[in-house]
Amino acid sequence: MTATATPRTKRQKKEAAGPYGNVGKTVDVLDERLGFAKGGRVFMDKIFPDHWSFMLGEIALYSFVVLLVTGVFLTLYFVPSQRLMTVPMDFPYKPLRGDTVSEAFYSTINMSFNVRCGLLMRQMHHWACDIFVASIVVHMARVFFTGAFRKPREANWLVGVTLLILAITNGFLGYSLPDDLVSGTGIRIADSIMLSIPVIGSYVSFFVFGGTFPGDIVIERFFIIHVLLVPGAIMGLVGAHLGLLVRQKHTQFPGKGRTERNVVGSPMFPVFIFKTQGFLFMVLGACALLGALAQINPVWQFGQYYAANISYAVQPDWYMGFLDGLLRVMPAWEFNNFGYTIPLEVTFPAVIFPGIVFNIAMAWPWIEQQFTKDKQMHHLLDRPRDVPHRTAFGVAFFALLAILFIASSTDVLANFFHVSLNFVLILMRVLCFVVPVIAYPVTYFICIELQGGGSLMGKRKRANVVVRTEEGEYIANPSDPRPGDAHEELDATPVPTFIIDEAVVVEAEEVVSEGGVKVAAR
Amino acid sequence: MVTMQKTLKTYATRVGLGLVGAAALTTMATPFLAGAAPVHAAELGSSHVSCPAGTTAKYDPEYGVPASLIGEDSKTKTKNAGTAYSSIQCYDASGQLVAYGNDAILYKFPASSLAPLGEKLYQQNCASCHGTKADGVLPTYSAGAYPALRGLGPATINFWITTGRMPAADPKEVQAARKQPRLNPFQANAIAAYVNSLEPATPGIPSVNVKDANLTAGQTLYALNCAACHTITGGGDALAQGTYAPSLHVATPTQVAEALRIGPGNMPVFSGNLTDDEVRDITAYVTESLAKPTDIGGVGMGGLGPVAEGFIALALGIGILMLVSFWVGERQ
Numbered sequence: 001m002t003a004t005a006t007p008r009t010k011r012q013k014k015e016a017a018g019p020y021g022n023v024g025k026t027v028d029v030l031d032e033r034l035g036f037a038k039g040g041r042v043f044m045d046k047i048f049p050d051h052w053s054f055m056l057g058e059i060a061l062y063s064f065v066v067l068l069v070t071g072v073f074l075t076l077y078f079v080p081s082q083r084l085m086t087v088p089m090d091f092p093y094k095p096l097r098g099d100t101v102s103e104a105f106y107s108t109i110n111m112s113f114n115v116r117c118g119l120l121m122r123q124m125h126h127w128a129c130d131i132f133v134a135s136i137v138v139h140m141a142r143v144f145f146t147g148a149f150r151k152p153r154e155a156n157w158l159v160g161v162t163l164l165i166l167a168i169t170n171g172f173l174g175y176s177l178p179d180d181l182v183s184g185t186g187i188r189i190a191d192s193i194m195l196s197i198p199v200i201g202s203y204v205s206f207f208v209f210g211g212t213f214p215g216d217i218v219i220e221r222f223f224i225i226h227v228l229l230v231p232g233a234i235m236g237l238v239g240a241h242l243g244l245l246v247r248q249k250h251t252q253f254p255g256k257g258r259t260e261r262n263v264v265g266s267p268m269f270p271v272f273i274f275k276t277q278g279f280l281f282m283v284l285g286a287c288a289l290l291g292a293l294a295q296i297n298p299v300w301q302f303g304q305y306y307a308a309n310i311s312y313a314v315q316p317d318w319y320m321g322f323l324d325g326l327l328r329v330m331p332a333w334e335f336n337n338f339g340y341t342i343p344l345e346v347t348f349p350a351v352i353f354p355g356i357v358f359n360i361a362m363a364w365p366w367i368e369q370q371f372t373k374d375k376q377m378h379h380l381l382d383r384p385r386d387v388p389h390r391t392a393f394g395v396a397f398f399a400l401l402a403i404l405f406i407a408s409s410t411d412v413l414a415n416f417f418h419v420s421l422n423f424v425l426i427l428m429r430v431l432c433f434v435v436p437v438i439a440y441p442v443t444y445f446i447c448i449e450l451q452g453g454g455s456l457m458g459k460r461k462r463a464n465v466v467v468r469t470e471e472g473e474y475i476a477n478p479s480d481p482r483p484g485d486a487h488e489e490l491d492a493t494p495v496p497t498f499i500i501d502e503a504v505v506v507e508a509e510e511v512v513s514e515g516g517v518k519v520a521a522r
Numbered sequence: 523m524v525t526m527q528k529t530l531k532t533y534a535t536r537v538g539l540g541l542v543g544a545a546a547l548t549t550m551a552t553p554f555l556a557g558a559a560p561v562h563a564a565e566l567g568s569s570h571v572s573c574p575a576g577t578t579a580k581y582d583p584e585y586g587v588p589a590s591l592i593g594e595d596s597k598t599k600t601k602n603a604g605t606a607y608s609s610i611q612c613y614d615a616s617g618q619l620v621a622y623g624n625d626a627i628l629y630k631f632p633a634s635s636l637a638p639l640g641e642k643l644y645q646q647n648c649a650s651c652h653g654t655k656a657d658g659v660l661p662t663y664s665a666g667a668y669p670a671l672r673g674l675g676p677a678t679i680n681f682w683i684t685t686g687r688m689p690a691a692d693p694k695e696v697q698a699a700r701k702q703p704r705l706n707p708f709q710a711n712a713i714a715a716y717v718n719s720l721e722p723a724t725p726g727i728p729s730v731n732v733k734d735a736n737l738t739a740g741q742t743l744y745a746l747n748c749a750a751c752h753t754i755t756g757g758g759d760a761l762a763q764g765t766y767a768p769s770l771h772v773a774t775p776t777q778v779a780e781a782l783r784i785g786p787g788n789m790p791v792f793s794g795n796l797t798d799d800e801v802r803d804i805t806a807y808v809t810e811s812l813a814k815p816t817d818i819g820g821v822g823m824g825g826l827g828p829v830a831e832g833f834i835a836l837a838l839g840i841g842i843l844m845l846v847s848f849w850v851g852e853r854q
Contacts, residue, residue, distance in 0.1 A: 050851055056844065059840070059844075093816060094738075094811070095740065095741040098738050123820070127835065130832065134836055134839065138844065182828075275850055287839075290834070290835075290839060294820045294821050295823065298818075298822070302745075303754070309745045309746055311749040311753050311754035313757070313827060314753075314827065317832065318828065321828075411759045412759070415758065419764075420760075421762055421764075422764075
């Protein structure tokens, strides 16, 4: 290419600009001054395995983006104050006109009724939160059941569990901010939980509320924790989570060409980056659709919280459900000895049990090592069936949490199915013990059974052609595999020239083409 | 000023309720409310409520009523609280009290001429359980005890019949369910007239002047008095041992006011601690705001709150996004 000749035609100009056009020229300009081409190339060639279950964590990442954007919008209108004020008489919602409410509650209903897009943003924020925690749980389940937490990734597992705890905490804090009847009930329960902690309980409660419940400062305090401290910690830990992921490289399922020493998948550019961007828009779209079409937390219908008021059928958001459920099914065991009250009916379900759950979750990589004595590096994932005990334990554990989650709506179930509330409660108490105990062996034996048919996985069933011979004997012959299902050697597809040109091949020697997919060495 | 008065009143109610607890509401909360802005007859010049045609109105500053009608009501002498101690009393030519009440609610007694028809209907539909003389059946005579209906007042009879709960589909079920009424309102009135002729009593059948209601006060009072069982969105919910607080979304204003005054089933009687003004406000809030909720945020999902929301988030939200990732990602 002759850069010296003055380009005349359009074509000449295009050629003069190089293979990447003006973008490439700009990058060139930057590279000459900042020298980021090498790092950028490594970044663009970064290989990401393509399995769909590896994208579940991205749902969490992108719903967190939604939370940040909508949350910033909400802070522009929300007033974190418990000072009382009078709702204007021209407020659009009639039953609150002239009512005495807190500024926090008024600013919430005001942004719902009077601010353009305010309600949409509020609802998107709430839905995104529900999806955020759900996607963390689903992602965590994927990591757990495939053994992705094993050496060398124990630290990232710890970061992940911490992120889940922070997400749940921040969800609760945000739920508490509007100062409506339902959120106030939640804060009241949180206060009871604090009080139930032995020895320090009353001090903790006084510290949080600046005195006795409800006080006049808790909304301000929850607000600053909700919008600054916890999101800051989440952002930092998300950075660490992704940094560790890049540093340690992604795991992959065993398969053709996949070994412990390589990563098979798509490069960041031009494949993965567009896939993940599309997925970002899918998550945004899902949150926006839910926020626009499905009503969530209509606080104007609940009214201002007063400590004397209570509504029946009040539940926390779904991710706190297992705690609420255990509070419900726990028998009223309270002991009064030596002048002290030990309210075990609150301490156990709300303090001890979540402590056990999250400690087991945190310590799981080491707990499993105690059983397997496996100290090896693992970059290839397990199929859940191949590790039946872990899978069975995980299913039993999730089954227990699911039963407790269901138990948080005992009243709604009783009302919906027209059965006695007492019956539902006792049923839930029984199921808490029975379901996990049944789930473990059932899962275990399903895993063992599935191990037998492993090689057919992912292939469509082949039809059997039944033939009768002249002697009257019947023979079943499997028909030919359907197109695409048979074992076939793939032709090596050349990697597009705009990814590998001569200059780069020298630098990235480990990038080789094998069976049509890009392979990077670890 | 109005707001302040309302707020003070609300807090008085709250303090009262907080102190005495639900069991003693009816009697104990009375002192806190007795002096709360009583409506005097002299102020009733612009009354929207008028006595039925052919009767004489009496606006009595002392709320004097015939001794025969005091009965049980003498326990709670709160004025304008569903008893005959009300600022408007309407008498017919023979001096019989046919209606009472005030601007907010007028309680009417069914015409006594309906009593003979009512007796026939009573014997057909009610007597098999409640006895031919409406004096109930003692536990020793049957599997269950069916209450005496004498002296309960026309509102009680009207409520149970117009909500379809009586005649009961299964007399032994824990709680009679609301269903399509078997008797029409006229027949219910007739039966009420008959039972009332046996032993006259209040409350009469309320007709509520919801037009003048204060929805804000209604919301506040509803959250304080009703939400604990019926839920804040009025959808109702299960109580202990198969009983339940029914949904309020289908109740008529008369039925809501009746329920507050008579306390059907497990419900407490809100006679002493709620004035007629407050009952009217609650009634308006229930029948206007709760029955037709302001669902500006999309599909309301039946006011079930976080249960329904969690279901949507898990089934639709994360479920669809998982399918999307399944669609976008590789499967092997």
